[in-house]
Amino acid sequence: MFNKKKKKVNERLELMRQQSRSIEEFRERAERELINRHFLLSYQKRNLQLHSLDWSQSEHSSFELQSGGKISYKDYLQKTYGIKSPKQEMCVVKDKGGAVFLPQHIRLTITSKQSDAVYENVLEYVNPSTKERLSRIEDFVQQISQHHSSKAEANKKSRNKNKAKDQSKSNSINSEEEEEEEEGKNSNVRIDVDNESDKLDIDFEIEEESMTTPAYVLQMPKIIIYSDEGPIENPVDNFKYSLCRGFLDGTKQLRQWGVVFESNPRDRTKNDEKSYQSFVYAWEEYCKKRRFDFETGPILCPQPRPVSDLMDESFYNDTVRRGDEFLVLILPEGIRGSEVKARFTKAVQKPNFPVPVMVQCIQAATCNNNNACLGTFEDIMIKFGNVPYRINPCLPHGATFINPNDCWVVGVDVSHVVNKPSVVMISLSRDPFQGSLRQMHFLCHLNPSRKEIVGFSNMVNVMYQVLEEGYQATLREKKSLPGCIWIFRDGVADGQIQELFTKEVVGIQRALSMFRDAWKLKKWRPALEYLLCNKNTIDRFGKWDEHTVSVRQLDVPCVVFDHVLSDRLWDFIIFGYHRSKKEKTRPVRYIVLLDGLNLANDKAAAKGSAMDLFQFVFGLTYMFAFSVPFPLGGTAQPSPIQYAKHYAESFSQTILASDRCLKDLNTSEKLNRPHVVTDLLVLIKAFFMFLIYCLSYILTQFRNDPNFGISLLRNIHIIDFKKIHFYTKQSIS
Incomplete structure (x- = not known):
């Protein structure tokens, strides 16, 4: 718990100094009250523990940089974080690792151990049950409705008194004192109404009753592990991982x-x-x-x-x-x-x-x-490279609409760190429901700091190399290419969807086309499914209980697909319930931007193709292998995004101040680790294809017209540049 109104550590130290009789008493009291306390920094979201106070240093003390040279703490904070340190310090704060912090940028926090008496009550209040949450919302809506009704009654009374005043003027002549008194009463009514409207002036109404919406109950996927009797299959929320005796698909x-x-x-x-x-x-x-x-x-x-x-x-x-x-x-x-x-x-x-x-x-x-x-x-x-488990997503229609064994899944996520380039990580899994890194590949691209969307040319380049790396591994294993490629993207708001589509989605389509042409795979035309994942949804759902006539928390995994969603986009909300999470489970919204499998087709939709899509996505939440045996259920997002997020954050930590070029970030190709895209081979190929077209165009004109060279030198505009530009796009695509 943290309160910005609380005093900073330097202010606390100053107060202790004023209340102490000597320096020894002051320092003893400060160490007694501050050491082992937790604190937050004003310029970073980090919770640290105060280990010691160094009275021999101040904001002007200096330390050695990794790159060489010395700098004071004050100048370092100004240079690195852009914050000033105007206060004079009596000491500096150190944590367990020996890192130094200035007291004027520190506020103490209260941990759960220090507030056991109220900590559980605070958690219950900020994270209430579904029933309590809906009850609060209904109370709030009722207050708004009461305001509307009271405002309407006040306006009605005001109008009635105005009418009575007009009638009295026409029927009889009142004295000036009575008229002034009546006007004063009317003005008082108007003032009261105006004051009330100033307090809560709303131009909309809210229905008091909660909206009900249908939901489709999802089936728990089944997990396959290797036991004493061989591979066994059980529901993923009801299995004993202690029965695991080995690995699937061969042991390394x-x-x-x-x-x-x-x-x-x-x-x-x-x-x-x-x-x-x-x-x-x-x-x-x-x-x-x-x-x-x-x-x-x-x-x-x-x-x-x-x-x-x-x-x-x-x-x-x-x-x-x-x-x-x-x-x-x-x-x-x-x-x-x-x-x-x-x-x-x-x-x-x-x-x-x-x-x-x-x-x-x-x-x-x-x-x-x-x-x-x-x-x-x-x-x-x-x-x-070992495989401890596999997942059966339990699709309702089997492989009729979606074949889990004939697809690749790709995850895209961006990690943002202050004063570092944003790391765009792309993860590729050639076997989506194999719980291992054996058939996974990772490539990353560096965006400018805090930039979320990947540029068109960069996405073409990165996706092309991802496909090339996956295809070469497929050739080594003597397997066939997939019939469908799934793309899962995280971290994009609704307002950025148009930019995302014109840059990243179109870039992936262009990379697929270029890859197919470069490797002469004319017959390979995989379907492309692109899903946008957003876990920051504020929607909450409960289950209506007819016996108690109340709303209670959901006790099954389900998906909301109608009524409360967008009319322009195909979106749905998955609630991945697990009994260990209960109220901690949060819904995740998905938006289908591309539907290459035609799951939304009338014929397919009538047969329940959307249910296979929901179950497929839900099964992928149990494919982040580092979470096995899933004590808290599956991950909030599908595994392609979880892998991309995990390796984007870890790769960002390896970017040091001593790095000067992209080659400093390279990792060995022998290791299954993220590799940085350091060249632009795809764009170079596109440029040479453009040159080849220009040369072929000129040679063709020479054959048809011997005087073409003279006319070309005299009139450069004889070349149809619009046509060349058009074919340039075709060659890149």
Whole structure:
């Protein structure tokens, strides 16, 4: 909980200083009341813990930059965040990681532990049940209706008194005093009405009764895991993941892998040997739980890779050995751990690194939590390419309208970070309902900072390379291309749909056409389905109970498809209920911008094709493999968007101040990691196609007219530039 009216830390310190008799008493009181308190920064949305007060520093104290040189805290805040620090500080604040903050930009917060008495009441008030929420809305609507009725009665009384006044003037002559008194009464009525209208002047009416709308109940998808008896299938909300004994679609054995951790006997803050021992113990428990053999199972024992200082990049080459297939990095606590994660991951995955390798990070404190470590081992095996589960979306009409085994799904999301370029991440899954990264590809493009929409040419280029990478993998596996490609886009408001369509949607269509022509796949014409996903919807729904004559919370997953939606667009709202979430489940709105499968066709719609679409999208919410075994249900958005969002945020963290060009952000092509699009091969191909057309046009004219060269030099306008421009578009498409 946070209140902007509360005093900042520097104001609290000044008040303590005035109330203290000596400096020693003041500092002792400040440390007693402030240390271990949580605080928020005025220039960042970060919740940190105050670890210590450094009385030897102030806003003018300086520190060393990573790029070299020194700068004061005051100048750094002005340069980086554009904020001024006019107040004189008595000290600086430090967190556990040693990061320094100025008290004049800090406000203390109250955690749930410090407000146990009222915390639950606050949560119930700000996040009420559906029944309570609708009751509040109905009360608000009734107040508006009462205002309308009272305003109408006041106006009626005013009109009646005015009529009575006119009649009295025509029938009898009143004295001037009586007329003034009557006018005063009428003026008082008008003043009261005007004052009331000033308080709440509304030019619309709201129906007091809530609107009812039909909803289609969705079926819970079924999950397939490998047990002692082989693959078994159960509803995803009612299965025991403890029965999992292996992996589907073949097992990839992780033979040689290491655990990197700090081991410095001279410095206790840089010694995580106990965390490593706890991690190895957790590996043993994981193998016992899955009944894996220690020597021949899917994951063998890790090797220790101690390092004296993880901030020193000169030690990174020693952590990776020839033949390594995977690395686990135990991170130090605090901000130092975040910096180690970004540096180490980026260094060992560069193309020029001796042995590029995949990395899984884990906090040192998490190693002591056995259950959390078990989830880490699942993530390791998923990243390594194993398949712990598959999902059956349970489409009502099978593969009649949508074939889950004959489609690719693509997710597009943009991550925005202050003072960094916006990262556009595109994820491609060639097997949408396989719970693994085995058949997934990731490419990213850098947009200008805070820019959401991708430019037309950039989208053509990125999508072309995504298709090319997926096609080459398909050829290696000797599989066929899909009959449908699904695109899921997140983070776009309704007011940006037109710009999105003219740039991104048309760019994807152009990339498909260019890819088909470049690889001579004239017969391959996949259907394109483009869905816009918006989870920031304010709509809430409840279930009408005829027995209690009241509204109660939804207890089944469902989709709202009529009555309360747009008349111009095909949109629907999915409520992905799960019994663990209950009231925390929020509806998500989807807008279908392209319908290449013709699911909205009259014939298909009459047979229930839309129900297959709803069930297909709902099944994808259980395909974010890092969430298995789904203790809180599926993700809020489909897995293509979740993967794009996850890797966009992680990739943004690897962009450092020392990076100078796009090649500094490259990762090895041997790793299944996001790759930056650094060239414009597609646009170069389009340019050369334009030149070839121009040359062929000129040669054709030379053959038909020997004097064409002379006329061309004299009259350049003889070439039909409109026609050339038209064919340029065709060649690009």
